[in-house]
Amino acid sequence: MFRNLHSNEKQLIQCDGHSTIRTWVSGSIAVTLYMTLIAGLISSQTASPSLKHLVYESLSLSGVENPVTAVLLNFRSYDTLLEIAALFSVVLAVKACLPKQDTAAACSQTGISTSPVLAHVLRALVPLIIIVSGYLLWTGAYNPGGAFQAAALIAGAAVLLSLSGYHFLNNNQFRPLLVAGTAVFLLAAVIVSFFTGLILQYPVSLAAPIILGIEIVATVSIAATLFVFYSQLNEPDHSSSQCHREAGP
Amino acid sequence: MSQELLYSATGIALFCLALHSVIVAVNIITRIIAINIMGIGIFMLLVAIANQAGQQPDPVPHAMVLTGIVVAVAGTALALALVRRLQQLHIEETSTLDSKEKLNGNKI
Numbered sequence: 001m002f003r004n005l006h007s008n009e010k011q012l013i014q015c016d017g018h019s020t021i022r023t024w025v026s027g028s029i030a031v032t033l034y035m036t037l038i039a040g041l042i043s044s045q046t047a048s049p050s051l052k053h054l055v056y057e058s059l060s061l062s063g064v065e066n067p068v069t070a071v072l073l074n075f076r077s078y079d080t081l082l083e084i085a086a087l088f089s090v091v092l093a094v095k096a097c098l099p100k101q102d103t104a105a106a107c108s109q110t111g112i113s114t115s116p117v118l119a120h121v122l123r124a125l126v127p128l129i130i131i132v133s134g135y136l137l138w139t140g141a142y143n144p145g146g147a148f149q150a151a152a153l154i155a156g157a158a159v160l161l162s163l164s165g166y167h168f169l170n171n172n173q174f175r176p177l178l179v180a181g182t183a184v185f186l187l188a189a190v191i192v193s194f195f196t197g198l199i200l201q202y203p204v205s206l207a208a209p210i211i212l213g214i215e216i217v218a219t220v221s222i223a224a225t226l227f228v229f230y231s232q233l234n235e236p237d238h239s240s241s242q243c244h245r246e247a248g249p
Numbered sequence: 250m251s252q253e254l255l256y257s258a259t260g261i262a263l264f265c266l267a268l269h270s271v272i273v274a275v276n277i278i279t280r281i282i283a284i285n286i287m288g289i290g291i292f293m294l295l296v297a298i299a300n301q302a303g304q305q306p307d308p309v310p311h312a313m314v315l316t317g318i319v320v321a322v323a324g325t326a327l328a329l330a331l332v333r334r335l336q337q338l339h340i341e342e343t344s345t346l347d348s349k350e351k352l353n354g355n356k357i
Contacts, residue, residue, distance in 0.1 A: 026268075027273075030268050031265070052308070071312040072315060087319065094326060148319055
């Protein structure tokens with residue numbers, strides 16, 4: 001899988017070289033697959049059974065007004081719970097497969113540019129990003145939005161801050177944030193089962209606050225998870241503050 | 250050609266193009282991006298199927314696409330972490346060989 005590299009520098013990992021036969025075989029496979037799938041698509045133009053009417057009938061019982069949010073966080077909340085658990089398990093795997101380096105090596109490899117322009121722009125931009133992501137989180141009940149979109153914004157802000165040299169949390173402080181989303185969702189799922197008899201069956205009058213609480217904790221947790229995906233590639237162990245640089249001009 | 254058919258065909262075309270790229274590409278990062286694009290093609294197909302002209306769209310495939318996007322991000326993150334680890338191991342391995350060759354006075 002790797003070519004014979006003759007230098008110590010980081011090189012892009014290359015796979016086995018160009019083979020004309022492989023290109024032609026794969027191209028013909030792709031074209032045949034495309035024809036087959038298009039034929040299947042055209043021949044199945046009759047209306048397929050959908051659960052749309054069920055969703056719109058029960059929308060008032062779900063606690064939110066947007067049908068997609070209702071499906072995600074109330075009707076199919078089991079899928080969302082497993083999705084957050086999948087994110088959590090992948091963050092465990094990423095932290096496990098990239099070992100700790102010594103702090104000096106980690107600091108020298110990060111390639112952080114302490115540009116004053118970036119720091120100055122971020123002073124204005126990061127609070128704005130936090131406000132917009134809070135709005136996205138709140139408006140998930142009424143419009144497209146919700147926890148994942150808000151978490152992606154916050155993770156973007158965290159990556160920008162990390163690029164400008166400002167490391168704000170070390171390793172041990174991150175761990176509760178990573179666990180909180182999955183843990184709170186699981187706790188809510190189990191606790192409501194004591195009141196209504198089924199797990200993840202929210203009581204109708206309490207559905208909106210439960211959903212909002214789960215979304216708030218999930219936002220913070222998913223943002224931390226996405227940031228760890230980025231930071232673990234470059235700086236796996238940041239438990240000491242030797243790399244800390246001031247983010248000011 | 251109806252709008253739904255056009256978008257579904259585009260989604261399937263993205264999937265097939267990216268499948269070809271996964272098999273053929275030399276650079277591994279290109280392969281990871283191509284796997285992502287395969288997922289995006291399927292999402293496009295799902296959203297195109299969920300739309301019915303003149304009525305409210307079906308929300309269940311939209312929820313499936315949102316879940317799928319997040320799981321695709323997680324899978325890409327794991328793939329990139331594995332590639333980074335392979336790169337680190339490869340650098341360690343080749344630097345050991347280099348130093349051994351230099352000690353023995355041979356050239357690679």
